[in-house]
Amino acid sequence: xxxxxxxxxxxxxxxxxxxxxxxxxxxxxxxxxxxxxxxxxxxxxxxxxxxxxxxxxxxxxxxxxxxxxxxxxxxxxxxxxxxxxxxxxxxxxxxxxxxxxxxxxxxxxxxxxxxxxxxxxxxxxxxxxxxxxxxxxxxxxxxxxxxxxxxxxxxxxxxxxxxxxxxxxxxxxxxxxxxxxxxxxxxxxxxxxxxxxxxxxxxxxxxxxxxxxxxxxxxxxxxxxxxxxxxxxxxxxxxxxxxxxxxxxxxxxxxxxxxxxxxxxxxxxxxxxxxxxxxxxxxxxxxxxxxxxxxxxxxxxxxxxxxxxxxxxxxxxxxxxxxxxxxxxxxxxxxxxxxxxxxxxxxxxxx
Numbered sequence: 001x002x003x004x005x006x007x008x009x010x011x012x013x014x015x016x017x018x019x020x021x022x023x024x025x026x027x028x029x030x031x032x033x034x035x036x037x038x039x040x041x042x043x044x045x046x047x048x049x050x051x052x053x054x055x056x057x058x059x060x061x062x063x064x065x066x067x068x069x070x071x072x073x074x075x076x077x078x079x080x081x082x083x084x085x086x087x088x089x090x091x092x093x094x095x096x097x098x099x100x101x102x103x104x105x106x107x108x109x110x111x112x113x114x115x116x117x118x119x120x121x122x123x124x125x126x127x128x129x130x131x132x133x134x135x136x137x138x139x140x141x142x143x144x145x146x147x148x149x150x151x152x153x154x155x156x157x158x159x160x161x162x163x164x165x166x167x168x169x170x171x172x173x174x175x176x177x178x179x180x181x182x183x184x185x186x187x188x189x190x191x192x193x194x195x196x197x198x199x200x201x202x203x204x205x206x207x208x209x210x211x212x213x214x215x216x217x218x219x220x221x222x223x224x225x226x227x228x229x230x231x232x233x234x235x236x237x238x239x240x241x242x243x244x245x246x247x248x249x250x251x252x253x254x255x256x257x258x259x260x261x262x263x264x265x266x267x268x269x270x271x272x273x274x275x276x277x278x279x280x281x282x283x284x285x286x287x288x289x290x291x292x293x294x295x296x297x298x299x300x301x302x303x304x305x306x307x308x309x310x311x312x313x314x315x316x317x318x319x320x321x322x323x324x325x326x327x328x329x330x331x332x333x334x335x336x337x338x339x340x341x342x343x344x345x346x347x348x349x350x351x
Contacts, residue, residue: 017075017078017079018075018076018078018079019075021071021074021075021078022071022072022074022075023071024071025067025068025070025071025074025075026064026067026068026071028067029063029064029066029067029068029070029071030064032067033060033063033064033067037056037060037063040056041056055108057111058104058107058108058111059104062100062103062104065100066097066100069093069096069097072089072093073089073090073093076089076090091149091150094149095146095149095150098142098145098146098149099142099146101142102138102139102142105138105142106134106135106138106139109131109134109135109138110131110134110135113131113134132211132212133183174230175213177230178212178213178214178228178229178230179212179213179229181228181229181230181232181233182210182211182212182213182215182229184229184233185210185215185229185232185233186210190233190237190239191207191210191215191232191237191239192207192241193207193208193209193210194206194207194241195207195239195240195241195242196239196240196241196310196311196312197217197237197238197239197240197241198237198238198240199227199232199235199236199237200235200236200237201235203217203219203225203227204217204219204220205217205218205219205220205225206218208224210229213228213229214226214227214228214229215227215228215229215232220312240310240311241310241311245309245310245311246283246307246308246309246310247307247308247310247311247314248305248306248307249305249306249307249308249314249317249318250303250304250305250306251303251304251306251318251321251322252301252302252303252304253268253301253302253303253304253325253336254296254298254299254300254301254302254336254337255299255300255302255329255334255335255336255337256299256300256334256335256336256337257299257300258335259300259334259335261292261300263332263334264302264334265290267328267329267332267334268290268304268325269288269289269290270328271321271324271325271328272288272290272304272306272321273287273288274324275288275306275317275320275321275324276288276306276307278320279316279317279320279321280313280316281308281309281310281312281313281314281316281317282306282307282308282309282313282317283307283308283309286306286307288304288305288306288307289304289305290302290303290304290305291303291305297339298337298338298339299336299337304321306321
């Protein structure tokens with residue numbers, strides 16, 4: 001009985017120091033996490049950049065896990081376990097630490113891509129394809145670092161991946177075609193997330209995402225169409241956001257042949273200027289104008305040129321302009337004739 005008690009006491013003493021070290025490290029981790037992130041969050045509120053917020057949010061989660069692994073590692077050094085077990089456990093903890101750091105770095109890069117692609121949409125392409133590429137690169141480099149840390153030669157692994165990659169490329173030609181087409185779209189900025197585009201097949205809408213296989217377009221009825229990236233690069237596309245969002249709005253009108261054309265031009269331009277100034281979506285600094293161009297069958301036809309801030313704004317601009325112009329024409333006695341065809345009997349009369 002005495003020997004058993006001595007064994008229990010000896011075991012308890014052996015475990016006491018490692019457990020105490022683990023507990024002390026964890027307590028220090030909690031204290032440091034509380035005060036450090038509280039101070040960092042206060043500093044981040046005083047900055048306009050979102051970089052610090054992204055880094056803080058990505059590190060705050062695994063911070064305690066890192067201290068837990070650190071505590072286990074230090075505790076193992078003061079334990080009486082066999083040295084080979086300690087070394088194996090240390091390598092496992094090192095791999096887990098590296099893997100968690102890779103995850104944090106990937107999350108930070110993804111957050112920064114979202115942040116700066118929304119702020120600098122004209123200089124930085126924003127799409128899930130960009131995020132996926134960045135994450136693949138980070139995980140690939142991290143995997144090689146972990147292998148090197150474990151003492152595994154990287155050169156044979158790279159050679160194996162090269163041979164395997166060739167076989168995969170032959171089997172996934174269509175998928176890779178869409179993948180590289182997506183790279184072409186994103187890097188050359190043919191189409192950007194948020195642009196309003198129209199295909200020669202008639203589909204049109206806002207680009208919501210460009211991923212590794214398809215480009216997603218949200219149509220005005222709020223439906224989503226998926227266009228393979230390879231097909232998108234091979235079709236004719238009208239991008240209504242390039243080179244700028246503002247666009248000309250052309251409206252064709254015809255007035256009676258008896259109309260005073262100078263009077264018609266003055267009234268039409270007055271209404272067009274009012275629309276530009278008062279209707280949301282119009283461009284106030286733009287000076288509208290008209291151009292007569294055709295002697296039609298029943299009217300003298302001309303085109304009014306207005307301007308809208310973006311593609312969908314043209315609808316409200318046209319709506320308000322036609323409504324106001326119809327009222328102003330009626331007040332000023334300007335006639336928009338019905339399409340008619342007159343037959344000159346005296347000219348057509350034959351003997």
